[in-house]
Amino acid sequence: MEQVIMNKLGFPILSTLIFLPVAGAVLLLLIGRSRENLIKWFSLALSIASFLLSIPLFTNFDKSTHLMQFVERHSWIPSWNITYYLGLDGISILFVLLSTLITILCVLISWNSIKTKTKEFYISIFIMEGAMIGVFCSLDFFLFYIFWEAMLIPMYLLIGVWGGPNRVYAAVKFFLYTLIGSVLMLVGIIYLYFEAGSTFNILELATKAYPYKMQFWLFWAFFAAFAVKVPMFPVHTWLPDAHTEAPTAGSVILAAVLIKMGAYGFLRFSLPLFPEASKAMTPAMLTLSVIAIIYGAVICLAQTDLKRLIAYSSVSHMGFVTLGIFALNSQGMEGGILQMINHGVVTGALFLSVGIIYDRTHTRQIADYGGVASVMPVYASMFMVFTLASIGLPATNGFIGEFLIILGGFKASQLAGVLAATGIIIGAGYMLWLYQRVFFMETNQKVAGLNDVDAREIITLLPMIILVFWIGVYPDAFLGFMHESVRHLLERVNTGSVHEITTAQNIIGIIK
């Protein structure tokens, strides 16, 4: 039995976090369809309740250990040796908090914009929330896969039912891309299960040594699932469609949490399970990351659609994340994880902002805007904060993440570091140009006379602004969570090959 810290909070906090939204969704089913106000207020209360419930995680987390905390473990399917096994460490905890926070904002932002099938909409959001938290908490591979796949159903519906004009195409594309990647991982999971002696326990799996050839194939099987989710170049093409066509809340969830799961998968599974293969694949991963950074950024310059531009900027930003992770040093990896949070905050906020103005104008074309700053000054200044954070200006969160990543990237490969840095420059280019076209210049007839943001919208964006500066000014509040876990993970990745080198040296010594 591996070492973990059992949950000491007096109640199963992780299970509650996963199943409270699901139970809430079931309750929503019982509310009459016509009582829209009740549905909305209930949803808001539910999302706030789960956020408040996740606060104890933040305050009770022991930062001095890499061990899994708040652990719950029950037998589930004994005949396959599957357990219901939940726990958090420094890598996953922030994502749980991000998920619960994002859900509140999604409820708020959809308040007036979702007019049809309101009940089903909120049900989908909450099932989504439960599944997302489940993914980050699972310590059993089978359980993880259940949540990972179950998430597809509500997301498919969110895009396909409440999305834009081309929503059906985007929904199906999203579903098929993700599913094909996932099922290949499933084969890998089952194969690993038998090779490791019939266990799905992630912690136990991560202590074993596997032959390199097997690591190599499984690394790519897992890559299929994670790279699609991230999304890495060249399997990123579902993302612009899905992000663009999804309703605002859907885009926010996609950008803030869902695509983080791919990178999380690399951290939680690919690296610790296949350390040698991961090390050997570093050049390939760094190359793909750099391509994503630059390609995503260049494509952004050519976009005419607001949401599509932000979607492509996600490709670029997630390239930074994978670059940081596969730099395989503590700066890169911590930067990568922090950048995942940052991207969730900033891109989530950008999609929220776009949603706010889309509700007023019902157009996503950049050309339909112009001079918004003079019509909606408060909105414009808020958008400015997120724009600058996205560029990575010092004092905003984007700076810390990208700085750490490039630092780590330089250590791993100077070329990658240099090329990634150019991505930041292009990033400043497309974001500022976007800001200029939308907010400055002559006031477009289509935006003249728009109301500025109301209280609800300000409340929606405020937490994000706080986070932008909080992480930007005092990142250790968040980095502190991950130090130990990252150190432990890097130890696992690096000792594997160190071991190889020493044996090789021994052999040379013997020959001499």
Added chain:
Amino acid sequence: MQLLMPDLRPVMPEIVMTVLALLILLAELVIKRKETIAFLSIVSVAVVTYFLVGSAGTTFNGMFLADGYSMFFKLIFMLNVILTVLISVKYIAIEKVNFGEYYALILFSTLGMMIMASAGDLIVLYLGLELMALSTYILAGFIRYDVKSNEAAIKYFLLGAFASAFLLYGTSMIYGLTGTTDIKAISAYITQNGLSGNPVLMLSMILFAVAFSFKIAAVPFHMWAPDAYEGAPTSITAFMSVGPKAAGFAVLGRVFLIAFGSVRMEWSVILIPIAILTMGVGNIVALSQTNIKRMLAYSSIAHAGYALLGIIAGTGDGLASVLNYMLIYAFMNIGAFAVVIMLRSEGFKGDSISDFEGLSKTHPLASALMLVFMFSLTGIPPTAGFMGKFYVFMSAINAGYTWVVIIAVIFSAISAYFYLRVVMYMYMKESKETVQLSATPALGLALTITVIAVLAIGIIPSAVINFARSAVAGF
């Protein structure tokens, strides 16, 4: 010479079933309310199930085996009858074929399946198979005034007759080779005489594979299925997509894993291409279907392909996974057909996929149920369909067929497209006309049973898995 009375206890459920089915056939003359007959047939099934418990044993010199394996299949058949009857009651009245024989034929067909599952001898197997097939041919053509229904019956009958001939040919060859038709004795003879590589054995295995492939609708012997499924009364389509398929797998498992158990490597060369083709053709052709019954027919073909992987694995776990799969498939497939049947009303066919357009707006509950069944058929957790596929894939990988599983999961991902299309029509399109649902309490009960089973097995599969495992323990 002393004549010993054979032990009738193991065969009691079949005897009871025969008597009750005959009684129901007679009851039709007296009872005018057909709902009563439907009810009686469910009662009969309950009685047979009562006799099933504790019928374990072997009789007629090993020709009839009532073991855990057959028991599991018989429970699937019982379930199949109950659900089929529940979804039939109003439907056959709408189709104006509300005759008592309908229920009697379902029972006779099920009797045939039960005999197949228990067959310890190839002759008994043939007997059961013919009883099942003949009853189902009639049921497929039950809507006499409908050309499509007639076509379904004729096609099913002609191709079925071919398959029977193949089976007999295979049996006769095996008899010529080993001098016996007893499944265990065949196995013993093959091992003792080292018949591995014998061309006659190979040929007869091919013939068996052909005959059984026909029954489970595996490619390239699937041609009858889409037409038969489309033309047959929808309730019977549901019935025959589950019952005869499960029975086919029962005999497939028995013959290939017991009789030919020692030459597994040889027949896996036959079955692997069949399985891959079945998944491929089933899933890819389903993509372009516009009729929901036809789509479900191709889906049913594809599912036979997945289940075949369990047989190919050739292990106890592989077999248990097939049992598990058939049970889960029964729930989700009949559930889906139950929703399809609801759309059929007086003067409205409701079997085109476009009839589902905007259904979520007018009938949110029915749409939600269909959504669950579609995701389950795709194999997305937390539904039972995922557990079924997972077990099959797991046993196949454990047996070393990882590459076949990779092909299977990719086809499984492709299948998402056509299952989701139904969901897409229901949730993402606006309805052109308002569809009236012909819901009845019986249908509601069937849907409740199936949806609860699909979700429950999807979340806590332990009980079913253990049951399937214990069923094959004494195999």
